[in-house]
Amino acid sequence: MPPGPEPRISALSQKLAARTSLSAAELDILGSLQAEPRPVATNRDIITEGYKYGALFVLLEGIAIRYRVLHDGRRQILNIALPGDYIGFPACFFDTALYSITALTDAVVSSIPFARLFRLFADNPRVGAAIFWIFSCEAAMYAERLIDIGRRSALERVAHFLLELLIRLRVIGLADELSFRMPLTQELIGDILGLTSVHVSRKLRQLRADGLVVIEGQQVTISDVEGLSALADFERTYLNHFRMSEALFPAAAPPPI
């Protein structure tokens, strides 16, 4: 396989290495699916609602958001995409994309044509299974956010969100043990959590006053993980449960037709 931009696939590889039992060789196969890294400037769409697509994308660098804007201007952000995340599931699989994905920062993406994706299932079923699992993670994050917004208070939501970011960034090597950089405005966080920016400001302040977190500019430090986790009902959710089921892997080479 060609040498390719090796460091760029590291976020995806790190994530899968931590959560699946794929071998280094298999991770390389997955990484080699990607073609032609392409820069995307801040505030440019990677995917635009209503358009047709024939490929998935991988976010190699930067941060992006999936969102929908209602007719009266209210916006709900569905998810934040971090380096190593697949972009385009499920939006791209529909006749016309169901929502937009926009780069929040300068970003780099790489595309994976559907045809290439499907060939993988025949060529390497174990890696194909991992793709399934990656999509499961996307769906599961929607579900977790649903629980968040549907049944948790504003304070719990903000606490949960900070912990989610910490874990996700840590897996891809972009966070220290207890701190990370969060280049998000409070309005953005509000649109993610179904709150107003004003209220996010108040709740962040409350978390600081309670000694649970420290925020200096964009730098966030969790000063009391236990307290924050208890507040957000966090342990069960993310910490250990996002591991791929071994049952997904085919036991041996698939039998002929």
Add this chain to the structure above:
Amino acid sequence: MPPGPEPRISALSQKLAARTSLSAAELDILGSLQAEPRPVATNRDIITEGYKYGALFVLLEGIAIRYRVLHDGRRQILNIALPGDYIGFPACFFDTALYSITALTDAVVSSIPFARLFRLFADNPRVGAAIFWIFSCEAAMYAERLIDIGRRSALERVAHFLLELLIRLRVIGLADELSFRMPLTQELIGDILGLTSVHVSRKLRQLRADGLVVIEGQQVTISDVEGLSALADFERTYLNHFRMSEALFPAAAPPPI
């Protein structure tokens, strides 16, 4: 292929026939994946949070819910499964299932082992692509619910929910043009929409008072589709956008390795 319980796969087939370009033969292949229909009594789990699974399930008859209960008893229902829906994505793809799925009514399910699923991608890529698309629909419904709960008022949510049920039931032949049977308590609806049962009661009453719907027992009739759709910002969301992208289909037989 064996004759099998032909009418039982009809809900899934109807849905796919309406939203994809699969042929009747391909629909049969998809239907033949299922094995051993199994009855599940009311209030019994089909999938239990924390357990391991090696298969997906298809709901052939009845209604089921996916949900999570927080430590203090608050419950969020993630989704309602109707006949023809796949169950187990994404829950089953993780090391231990992320949430439970319980039958609300007496139900019939059928299992599809992962191995069987994966063989399909090699044997029949077009049908394999449809499986991908089915999972995309699950994820998209989570996203739609997220937008609902995050950025819509209680009245809009209830209106949106009734329209969603109407469309979903109509596709599988369980609703007339404008009416359907809804065997759901208001507490259930509340747990779906992130509201209390008391408030659901009030908002349903308001919809009735405004002449938008008529409710007699479990029978729901939409008396003003236009008005209800406008209230719920509905058109764009579900009506025509849940069609499978043709780009997902491989252009020809996959080339050999």
Add this chain to the structure above:
DNA sequence: CGGTACATTGAAGGGGCTCAATCCACGTGG
């Protein structure tokens, strides 16, 4: 130095919640 974007804070209002009572349909056992 003025302009823009973002965070912060206060005051007031409202949407949805909590608590509680009532009603109704239904099933069960006397």
Add this chain to the structure above:
DNA sequence: CCACGTGGATTGAGCCCCTTCAATGTACCG
């Protein structure tokens, strides 16, 4: 046939969380 219990729907009163509107502060940048 009726008394009783149960689960669900309805309605009212009061409260509180979050929103709205607005003003102020602050960093950054031309």
